[in-house]
Amino acid sequence: MAETILEVRNLHKSFGGVQAIRDLSFSVSAGEVMGLIGPNGSGKSTTVNSLAGLFSATSGQIVLGGEEIQHLPEYPRVAKGLTRTFQTASVFPEFTVREQVRLGSNTTLKSNPLASVFRLGGSSDEEKRVEARIEDILHLTDLHRIADKKVSTISSGEQRFLMIATALAADPKLILLDEPAAGLISHERKTLSELIKLIRSRGIAVLVIEHHMALIMEVCDRIVVLNFGSKIAEGTPTEIRSNKAVIDAYLGEAA
Numbered sequence: 001m002a003e004t005i006l007e008v009r010n011l012h013k014s015f016g017g018v019q020a021i022r023d024l025s026f027s028v029s030a031g032e033v034m035g036l037i038g039p040n041g042s043g044k045s046t047t048v049n050s051l052a053g054l055f056s057a058t059s060g061q062i063v064l065g066g067e068e069i070q071h072l073p074e075y076p077r078v079a080k081g082l083t084r085t086f087q088t089a090s091v092f093p094e095f096t097v098r099e100q101v102r103l104g105s106n107t108t109l110k111s112n113p114l115a116s117v118f119r120l121g122g123s124s125d126e127e128k129r130v131e132a133r134i135e136d137i138l139h140l141t142d143l144h145r146i147a148d149k150k151v152s153t154i155s156s157g158e159q160r161f162l163m164i165a166t167a168l169a170a171d172p173k174l175i176l177l178d179e180p181a182a183g184l185i186s187h188e189r190k191t192l193s194e195l196i197k198l199i200r201s202r203g204i205a206v207l208v209i210e211h212h213m214a215l216i217m218e219v220c221d222r223i224v225v226l227n228f229g230s231k232i233a234e235g236t237p238t239e240i241r242s243n244k245a246v247i248d249a250y251l252g253e254a255a
Ligand SMILES: Nc1ncnc2c1ncn2[C@@H]1O[C@H](COP(=O)(O)OP(=O)(O)OP(=O)(O)O)[C@@H](O)[C@H]1O
Pocket: 015, 018, 019, 020, 038, 039, 040, 041, 042, 043, 044, 045, 046, 047
């Protein structure tokens, strides 16, 4: 059986009087793609932000690779193997694509991160390993064709793939994808599906929030459904598609 990478136990998050997440529990294994879906305001972003450490959970445990991380700020969580993308592309326009991806690898380096981005230092074994990984990720994400272009000159779709490549450069055990298909056109969504499957094939756990149901149903092994901050269902795409509570709350008859 695949190793459990993430365990969310009885997570609660309140903003003043608003209970954004209520008693949420689920787990994700190595090489598993878990979807997180639900209507607007159901708590998906709050869950991702709590897992990534942008918000501190009100109560509950977040266990990554057997270790509780809910007390840690964002950056140490990345260093422990939990990385994320954002709903909007947040990139450095003056960097080349390769430099931006290299920036994502900083948490894996013991040497000066800025020196590594611009390759100022010598070429230690560590740096050579990182460079090889960066080239591998550029190929995996099909960004190698444009690796030397400035980020400001690439398309918005390419920027979204760059965000995933940057997150992968941190060598994650778990990657959180926050609406990765937003703004992508049809053939880019197909490439995204293929990329998510490739990430899974490398044994990385994936948690994906997405409103694009065709993509979710295609790539996910299991899906957690939220409504008003609570989990109302968990199961395979086939189970979720025919779940009455999910149809009533979110999918509608069209699913
Ligand atoms: N920083 C915040 N301060 C106060 N309330 C918040 C904050 N962030 C989220 N909320 C509230 O928490 C609830 C869950 O919001 P959240 O953004 O997590 O939902 P979502 O499922 O991601 O929605 P969407 O699909 O629209 O992105 C909502 O009632 C929202 O208004």
